[in-house]
Amino acid sequence: MSIVMQGAPPAMRSHDRVSTARLRALGGRAGQVALALAFPAAILTGWHFATAGEAYSLVPPPAEVARAFWDLAFGGINDDAFSQTLLTHVLASVGRVLGGFGLAVLAALPLGLLIGRVPFVRQMLDPTLQLLRPIPVTAWLPLAMILFGIGPRSAFFLVFLGAFYPILVNTVFGVRAVETRLFEAASMLGCKGPAQFARVVLPASLPAIFTGLRLGLGFAWVVIVIGEMTGVQTGLGAIIMEARQLSRTEIVIAGMVAIGALGFISDRLVMLLGRRLLSWSPNHV
């Protein structure tokens, strides 16, 4: 409940007690949703009229994509190699994203806290990490294939790498932005040295860390598709590449929709978690 309230703009929150105002606010909410849906509806309509009934259209009409999506998820329409395989591919991709992302969090978070707070660690590691950072994740793909072989492990590694830098950079930024005053306050209250990491550094840089987590997870979804496009049997990236080779454009688009939905859902989950943990922060709603 409180999470939903924090999501509402301040003007709405203050009206909350008056029931008529609440109704108006609800109407406003519905209006907002309607407005947000109008644009995609227009695109779907345009898409439909541009493609439906055309014999040689490169892009299938939306209804056909929807049918392909249904068949991919539940089967019963085409009953071919793609039918009812969505869950397998989703689980494979989600597993790699969560695994690579989780590993990136485990590596980047402590490293970022140390680089941000300990000058020795910063001077030792920061130059190297900054030099490696401009290398795009995609440029790592051939090397990853050499190192880890063609297959899911390369994809896993790429996801890790893609999520690692956004988390690291934002964590370091967050730590360095913590006011000196807070460290002084902590130390005069008896919290000194390494104990400050848990009690001051981490909570104070949490808003920046969450920005890093959201960016990192977004990157993980970008990279997983690239990682799954070569030599991987399962995963959403694999299925859309395979469908392309078989000229099944409706399945290519259905797979894209699935990737978009999963990325959106995972971003929302991180955001909800962030709101919960950052309810203290006035500028993080």
Place this chain on the structure above:
Amino acid sequence: MSEPTIPILEMRNVSKTFDFSGQRIQALSGASLTVRKGEFICLIGASGCGKSTLLRIAAGFEQPTSGEALMWGKPIDGPDPSRGMVFQDYGLFPWLTVRGNIGFGLAARGRPKAEIQDTVSRYVDMVGLGKFADAWPHQLSGGMKQRVAIARVLANDAEVVLMDEPFGALDAMTRDRLQDELLELWASTGLTVLFVTHSIEEAVFLSDRVVAMSPGPGRIDSELQLDLPRPRDVASPTFNAIRGDLNQRLHSHHARRAA
């Protein structure tokens, strides 16, 4: 005036030089100050007179370049809960509620949960923030924030409270109320207070002893013992006479420097 016991705080000929990108700036030159337990002392002077530096040395945030800073006769070698600091900009932890901020020191020092809860509740009530115990700092007014800052050093067993222009950012009415509240706390707890201000009226209203400092380089100029009974009336002739005296002392430095 002989001293039967060791002073709670003692500065012996303390000097402090800062390096600002190669440029050496002397913030404090040969300052000596003795603080006895239970005293309320105000450090006053124009900006650049080193009053905040002296306070930060007493807190343990800075080490003197030469001279000695002692508490109970032992060198101060870093910040310690026995010397609580109250900052002008509060320095509250924004991710902790009022309760969390007041209990921060006790929790950091690993005290049992039940004891922390007890102590925190007591100090929340003492500073009159019962209704706001679970509020975040950003939801509080400046006066409330400063009450939390004072409560958290008291809850943490501070013997000396070091205050760096604590009411400087507050409006006049809130400042008056907090001054009264601080005096009440001081009278009822036997605290020792070292209070930095640039307001002559505030210094005369609050302190047992006013230490006047002057800039260029920062040093202690003179001390003035105040034996006025409390509560003090800022409109009384005696109060005004003392205020005038201090005003003259602080301004004569400017005149001397200009000459």
